[in-house]
Amino acid sequence: MFEQLFKSINERVALTEEEKELCKTFYTFRRLRKRQFLLQEGDVCKYNAFVEKGLLRSYTVDDKGNEHIIQFAAEGWWISDLYSFLTGVTSVYNIEALEDCELLLLTKSASDELLARLPKFESYQRILLQGAYIAMQRRIHASLNQTAEEKYLNIIDIYPDIIQRVPQHMVASYLGLTPETLSRVRKQLILPK
Amino acid sequence: MFEQLFKSINERVALTEEEKELCKTFYTFRRLRKRQFLLQEGDVCKYNAFVEKGLLRSYTVDDKGNEHIIQFAAEGWWISDLYSFLTGVTSVYNIEALEDCELLLLTKSASDELLARLPKFESYQRILLQGAYIAMQRRIHASLNQTAEEKYLNIIDIYPDIIQRVPQHMVASYLGLTPETLSRVRKQLILPK
DNA sequence: CGATTTTTTGAATCATATCAACGTACGTGG
DNA sequence: CCACGTACGTTGATATGATTCAAAAAATCG
Numbered sequence: 294m295f296e297q298l299f300k301s302i303n304e305r306v307a308l309t310e311e312e313k314e315l316c317k318t319f320y321t322f323r324r325l326r327k328r329q330f331l332l333q334e335g336d337v338c339k340y341n342a343f344v345e346k347g348l349l350r351s352y353t354v355d356d357k358g359n360e361h362i363i364q365f366a367a368e369g370w371w372i373s374d375l376y377s378f379l380t381g382v383t384s385v386y387n388i389e390a391l392e393d394c395e396l397l398l399l400t401k402s403a404s405d406e407l408l409a410r411l412p413k414f415e416s417y418q419r420i421l422l423q424g425a426y427i428a429m430q431r432r433i434h435a436s437l438n439q440t441a442e443e444k445y446l447n448i449i450d451i452y453p454d455i456i457q458r459v460p461q462h463m464v465a466s467y468l469g470l471t472p473e474t475l476s477r478v479r480k481q482l483i484l485p486k
Numbered sequence: 487m488f489e490q491l492f493k494s495i496n497e498r499v500a501l502t503e504e505e506k507e508l509c510k511t512f513y514t515f516r517r518l519r520k521r522q523f524l525l526q527e528g529d530v531c532k533y534n535a536f537v538e539k540g541l542l543r544s545y546t547v548d549d550k551g552n553e554h555i556i557q558f559a560a561e562g563w564w565i566s567d568l569y570s571f572l573t574g575v576t577s578v579y580n581i582e583a584l585e586d587c588e589l590l591l592l593t594k595s596a597s598d599e600l601l602a603r604l605p606k607f608e609s610y611q612r613i614l615l616q617g618a619y620i621a622m623q624r625r626i627h628a629s630l631n632q633t634a635e636e637k638y639l640n641i642i643d644i645y646p647d648i649i650q651r652v653p654q655h656m657v658a659s660y661l662g663l664t665p666e667t668l669s670r671v672r673k674q675l676i677l678p679k
Numbered sequence: 680c681g682a683t684t685t686t687t688t689g690a691a692t693c694a695t696a697t698c699a700a701c702g703t704a705c706g707t708g709g
Numbered sequence: 710c711c712a713c714g715t716a717c718g719t720t721g722a723t724a725t726g727a728t729t730c731a732a733a734a735a736a737t738c739g
Contacts, residue, residue, distance in 0.1 A: 353627065361631050363623060376620045408609075415608050416601075422615035427569045429622035430556060434546070436629045437662030438554050441695070461718065469630030474695055476719055634727070653685065667727055669687055 294322065297345045297369050298397055305420045306413045315411060319403040325349075325394040331372075332388040338377035340398040344370050347394030348458055351386045352466070362467040365391075365455050371421065391459060436469055441478050444468045487515060490538045490562050491590055498613045499606045508604060512596040518542075518587040524565075525581040531570035533591040537563050540587030541651055544579045545659070555660040558584075558648050564614065584652060629662060634671050637661045 295317060302308060308316065320343075325331060331349065332338050342349075344366050351372060352362045363386065366372035377384035378401060399407070408415050435447055448468060449456060456464055465475035488510060495501060501509065513536075518524060524542065525531050535542075537559050544565060545555045556579065559565035570577035571594060592600070601608050628640055641661060642649060649657055658668035 355631065361627065363627060375616060375623075379616065412605055412608070415605070415612055419608055419612040419615060422612060422619055423568060423572065426615055426619050426622060429619060429626065430568075433622065433626055433629060434554065434556060436626060438548065460716085462716095471696055472718070473697080473720085477695095480719080655685070664728060665686070666688085666729080670727090673687080 294345065294395075295320075295397070298343050301343070301369050301421075302414075302417050306416050308413060312411060312413065316407065316414070319407045320397040320399060323396045323398055325390040325396060327390055327393050329390050330387060331390070331396070332374060332377075332384055332386060334385055334387050335383055337381055338374040338384045338386075338388075339400060340396075341371060341373040341375075341378055341401075341404055342366075342388075343397040343399070344368055344372065345395040345397055347390060347392045347396075348455075349388055349390050349394060350459075350463065351388045353385055353387070360466055361469075362463055365452070365459065365467065367455065367458070391463075441468070441470050441474050442481065444470070445475065445478050445482070487538065487588075488513075488590070491536050494536070494562050494614075495607075495610050499609050501606060505604060505606065509600065509607070512600045513590040513592060516589045516591055518583040518589060520583055520586050522583050523580060524583070524589070525567060525570075525577055525579060527578055527580050528576055530574055531567040531577045531579075531581075532593060534564060534566040534568075534571055534594075534597055535559075535581075536590040536592070537561055537565065538588040538590055540583060540589075541585045541648075542581055542583050542587060543652075543656065544581045546578055546580070553659055554662070555656055558645070558652065558660065560648065560651070584656075634661070634663050634667050635674065637663070638668065638671050638675070 295313075298320075299308070299313060302316075323342075325347070331340065331342055332351075334354070346368055348365065348367045349372055350362050350366075351364045351374065352360045354360050364372060372388060374384040374386045374388070376382065377386070381401075408418070435444055439447065445464075445468065448464065461475060461479075462472040465472045468475070470478075488506075491513075492501070492506060495509075516535075518540070524533065524535055525544075527547065539561060541558065541560045542565055543555050543559075544557045544567065545553045547553055557565060565581060567577040567579045567581070569575065570579070574594075601611070628637055632640065638657075638661065641657065654668060654672075655665035658665045661668070663671075
């Protein structure tokens with residue numbers, strides 16, 4: 294039930310058995326069926342969620358009704374609307390299970406207390422955020438400067454697993470392309486040669 | 487010489503006078519003249535830099551010779567190539583002073599020691615990174631889903647100060663637009679009505 | 680000042696979006 | 710287990726926003 298989490302933590306900081314036990318007490322376990330929501334637009338994001346099993350997405354819906362996917366999260370990833378979670382302001386994001394999920398949830402108060410009680414958790418979070426920040430910077434660079442084809446090749450390269458598990462139009466949404474454009478890009482990539 | 491830094495830290499964690507004194511010992515001061523570089527493509531990013539005064543940009547140059555601005559950093563901001571800084575891998579970024587600058591530099595070893603000696607610095611870094619991550623997420627959302635005009639209106643709103651201090655073509659580069667497009671967008675925004 | 684850099688303008692072109700239609704796959708209840 | 714309805718993916722025709730290339734105007738700097 295905590296395998297993925299301690300794997301994730303262990304890759305970054307070393308916890309004693311005692312610390313692991315302490316750590317466990319702050320989480321609540323939750324199952325989510327495919328299509329269920331962890332967060333809906335207009336609600337406050339109550340949880341920072343760690344994915345033990347399954348796959349989720351966070352997305353917004355614009356005024357024309359189009360969905361824009363911000364993030365996917367599979368096993369070993371965290372997902373939340375960090376801004377809403379930290380400030381208590383209502384969220385503009387939705388977080389939805391794309392597969393049946395097993396999650397470990399941290400409320401804001403649990404998170405604060407864990408940070409206070411376990412300095413290594415603070416390190417863990419900082420290191421996670423560093424990685425997330427670096428990944429984000431790359432994604433921005435890609436989204437600003439790459440063609441549709443380059444973006445697609447790029448995501449295949451970085452998240453080959455995600456593309457396998459997600460409908461194509463969601464990959465398109467994540468890349469900021471229309472489903473039609475992605476379909477044509479793929480066609481071009483297969484035919485030539 | 488440390489005003490901006492302690493202002494930045496103080497907004498996030500509370501340091502005692504003692505801790506402040508300890509903190510100071512880890513930084514080195516550096517002046518940079520306009521057009522000088524803190525980091526050049528191909529070098530390893532040796533410093534995480536805090537801006538006490540002045541303005542810098544980080545950018546890449548693509549194969550066609552076009553510059554793509556990743557980040558601006560003015561007073562109170564940090565700038566580096568975090569990936570290169572943390573891993574020691576050579577950087578693909580350039581960091582250049584756009585104005586005469588006064589910087590506080592942290593080497594990797596100084597940073598590691600400061601994190602180890604001063605737990606509050608770890609908190610400070612985590613909180614900074616949270617904010618940076620949230621800002622990045624918004625920027626991605628904007629870059630994927632907004633028109634040229636919306637992007638420009640957006641940046642005026644968020645960083646009004648930066649646009650005043652930076653040539654227009656660099657704003658265009660930051661937004662992922664050509665200088666010509668930004669010029670036309672601005673024209674459209676002034677004339678109508 | 681003159682020289683360089685920056686911004687603007689125009690015309691042609693290109694990549695991607697949009698709209699609409701069709702085929703296919705999927706899973707859900709009868 | 711089949712049939713039906715909904716999701717999803719593909720394809721074509723057209724529209725559009727942004728880029729590219731070229732050159733002139735304006736601003737900035739030494």
